[in-house]
Every structure is written in C-alpha cells, then in structure tokens.
Amino acid sequence: MLLQLGSGDVKYYNTADLAEVNIDKATGTVSVTPLAGDWNDEFKQNVTAIRFAKAPETGADAEISNKGVNITEAKGWLESVYAKWVPLEDASTYRVYIKGGKYSDYTRIDRELVRNYGSYGRVDMVGLPAGVYSLKVVPVIGGAEDESMASEAKEMAVKAYDRSGFAHFNNSGVGAYKDNGELKHDARVIYVTAETAKTVKCLVKQSDKDGEGTEFTGLQAIINAYQKGVETRPLAVRLIGTIRDSDMDALGSSAEGLQIKGKNNTIPMNITIEGIGDDATTWGFGFLLRNAVSVELRNFANMLCMDDCISIDTDNKYCWVHHLDLFYGNAGGDSDQAKGDGTVDIKNDSQYITVAYNRFHDSGKSSLCGMKSESGPNYIDYHHNWFDHSDSRHPRVRTMTVHVWNNYYDGCSKYGVGATTSSSVFVERNFFRHSLAPMMSSLQGTDAKGDGTFSGENGGIIKSFGNLYAEKGTADKYNVITHAMSATDFDCYEASSRDEKVPSTFKALVGGGTYDNFDTNPALMYDYTPLEASEVPAVVTGFYGAGRLNHGDFVWDLNYSGADTDYSVNTQLKAALESYKSTLVGIFE
Structure with a gap:
C-alpha cells in the first residue's frame, strides 16, 4: 500500500x-x-x-495425484519444475519422469536431479522452455520400480527467464542454453557436489586434431581447459548442495576463487554455472571472469567469498548474472571491507553485461562498474535486483554507459547510484524505500553537501525518469536535486518522458562530461518493458523475483529496528553464514 x-x-x-x-x-x-x-x-x-500494488506472486501449485508416494509440494518456476515428497519406508531409491513440451511421453530425468534430504525427497528439472509440465515419482522397492505406488504432479506452469538487457542485445543464447530455455546442440552437462568437485570429469578439445577431446578431472581443471579457445561445445555446470573452497580441486585465482577465463574476448565459451533447487551454494570463494564471452551464472548463493562474490574483471562480453543470493564476503584489510570487498564488480573493458534479479543481502559495496582504463561506453545494465539493506554502490559507475531500471532499493544506508568520470547512467522506474542519497554525481548536488564526497573524481551525468521515493528520512539527502532545481549543481536530469534526450548544455560540474543519450538510440538500446516503479517491490520480492528459487534455503530478515540506517556488520548474520550447512544427504542412487 x-x-x-x-x-x-x-x-x-x-x-x-x-x-x-x-x-x-x-x-x-x-x-x-x-x-x-x-x-x-x-x-x-x-x-x-x-x-495498492499487486501482491507478490507465490507461484501456482501443481495438481497432485498421490497413490503411494506422498508428494507434498510441486510447482513450476523459471525454466524448471520441482517436487518434494515424504520418503517411503520400503523404497531404496526413486526414479522421476517428466512429460510436457518436447517430452510427449514420460521420460526419465537424470538421477543426479533426484536428491535425498533425510526428511524429504526432492527433484528439480531444469532446461525447460515455457509451457506446462508433469512429473511422476516412482519408488524403487525390492530392486524394481513399483508403478502402483507412483504419484504425479501435473499442470505445472513454467515461465521463461527475463532475457532483457545488454547481455542479450544482438546476441543469442548466453551460456549453455538457447533463448527458449533448453540446452544448446551438443551441450554437455556435469553435476558438481562437495564429493565430486575434485573428481568430476569432462572431455574438452585442446586442438583441432583432438577428436572428442582430452579428459580433464576437477571443476577448475575443466574450466581451465576452455582457455585454449578450441572447444565449441557448450557446458552446463550444475551445482548440487554446498560446495566449499576446501571441496574444490583448485581455485584459479588465489585472490577471488574459481576462475572462468577464455582465450580472448571474441571466442564464446558458452558456459552456464547454475544451482539446482533452492539450496545450491558456493561457500568460501567467489568467481573471477576474464576474457569470458557468453557466460551465465544463475540460481545459487555465494557466502563468505575471499574478496568479490563475482568479479567480472577483464575484457568480458555477453555475460549474464541473475537470480543469485549474494551474502557477505570475508573481511578485507581496509575499513570499507568489513563485509567483504565488492559484491558484483564489473571493470577493465567488460561490456554487454546484465546483472538482474539478484538479491544483495546487506552488502557493503554492491557493484563497482568501471575503472579508469575503459576504452568505450561498455553498455551495462542492472534490473530487477533487490538491494536488501545494502549500503552503497548500486552501482558506482566510472566511464561506462549504464541502464539501471526496476530495482528495489530497500533501506540502503549510504547511497544509491553514483556517477563519476564522464559516465552516462539512465536510472529508470526504480523504487527507493528509505534509501539515503538515491542518486549522486561526483562533486556536485547532494555529493557536494555536508560531510564530503563518495568520490573525488570528475562527475558523470544521470538521467532519471519515473523513480519513486518512499519513506524518506528527515535528512535532506533523501531528496534528489534535479536539473530544474539547479541547472549546474544537480544530482540528475529529471526527464519528463522516457524518450526525452538530455541536452548537451547540461554538463558535469567537475569535468564537463555530457550525457550520451544511448537510451534513445535504437541502434544502441535493447527492447524492454519496464514496470511502473510502484509495482517493483511486489515483483522483485515475489516467487519469480530476485534471488534463488523460493528465496533459497537460507533466509535472514534484515527489517530490524534501525536497519535502514545501519551499515555495520550484522554479527548474527555473519555467524549464521559461518555455521551454515545444507540439509542435503545425497543423491538417490
């Protein structure tokens, strides 16, 4: 309301x-x-x-028909379906079948997707185009399938992932999947658990004469093998349960963690790293992308990384980071690194990157976007993210051309969007709830007031349209200074329509940078359909919104008294992350 x-x-x-x-x-x-x-x-x-805005979606329940197996929950989600059931005393394992879409008859799914959580069994089927699907859970009793005890979950509606954004602009199929949600031709799938991260195997071509490829063992070794730039077959890495730093065969970056590095920024790697279910988690390490083209990260949590959760570091292109739960990293040596360093950092000429539908849980520095060495506008977008009491950098932009739209700023304690170094940022139809300094350009407007600056660099230009500011605090820094209030000392140019161009007469007070109007040029801009800002909280916090499926297995309420202005480390949350354990027992054999 x-x-x-x-x-x-x-x-x-x-x-x-x-x-x-x-x-x-x-x-x-x-x-x-x-x-x-x-x-x-x-x-x-x-x-x-x-x-009144729409209530958050909860997802439609399946039509469940139980015989022997007691299915307790089943739903369709984004390009996937899942079901949970109560284990049968006499069943040694279960086989699960899917029907719908290209599966005209019930077809058995991979056994690795059928998991044991002790008090319940669970299956998740991924790689499904939008449509309606059914699952059948068949117990194995006395060494054979008992069809008389099989149960079904029907009429599960599957939706497509939202493929809006620069990662998809003039580009088809980021990662291992087609745009319709199914695996690409010749894609390989590897399943990674804590027990198999060191031993998982895959053939990766190292030369044109390498036949089916050379066998590599261990997750980091397999991804390293793609550096040759010879292998063209897509790779889907499916994470099951918690994978800790100590579980890995190696970590390619001693500073960040798992390294995904291509040969150069022109050869697609076509790699997707995805979590299965609602409890897939990487713990104790982050991800470093370099020369990575066509890489997708989706549906897992990252806890207590070394430095950045996701570092999109050097010469990356067409990368898509979405539906992640991003938590604290380990504390660094600087005073502003108590919650870790960056959460999702994008820099060093990375371009055509989309960061969407992620939940930033009390992050200190959410996203640095750009250094000072970029050679072009670089085209980055952030949409439908939930900045859940995160502090700053939502994002902090240098040099780059960035679209920030339909994000939920939920009690952000330091500042929202920061523009520096002649960057151009279109901030469109976001919902700012009790968030300090929603938009700032370096050394002017709000940033030039009072206790100093968030950056001593030259300013950038922000174009604002359709944003909504709710529950503003008493300090004047909760209010933006528009160009109509000051033609030279403003936070943002407040457009009267989405397609209004910013005149070149409006310049950054320090540095003189102007807005490049990328968003009004169809040759530079992707197609998208933004929500009204008032609708954003319900969508972003809903079933199909930010973060993992079902908001993940680890949920922490940050709405305590004073949370909106508190940027200290939540010691209880930190302790819970340090002691976190999945309830996964294993894969049903």
Missing part, C-alpha cells in the same frame, strides 16, 4: 504486516496499525492518494 502525502513524500507498507487501515472522512485522518510492533502512523489531512 502506498500513501501519497501532500509533502510529496510516499509511505510504503506491506499489507501482510498490517492489522488495519482506518480512514476517517470526517476529520481527513488515515491511521495505519501493524500486526506487531509498538508504532502507529497517523496522517491528518495530508494524504492525497492511496494506492
């Missing part, structure tokens, strides 16, 4: 947390009472509008 106030402020409430909303027409009073808590908001004659 949104209350538009006469002051121009907006108050945002989750109706699920409210006991009642009373409207007294006689006195013009609106009062809001929570289900829990000792607060009560009352507004007298200053509410100009009340609006």
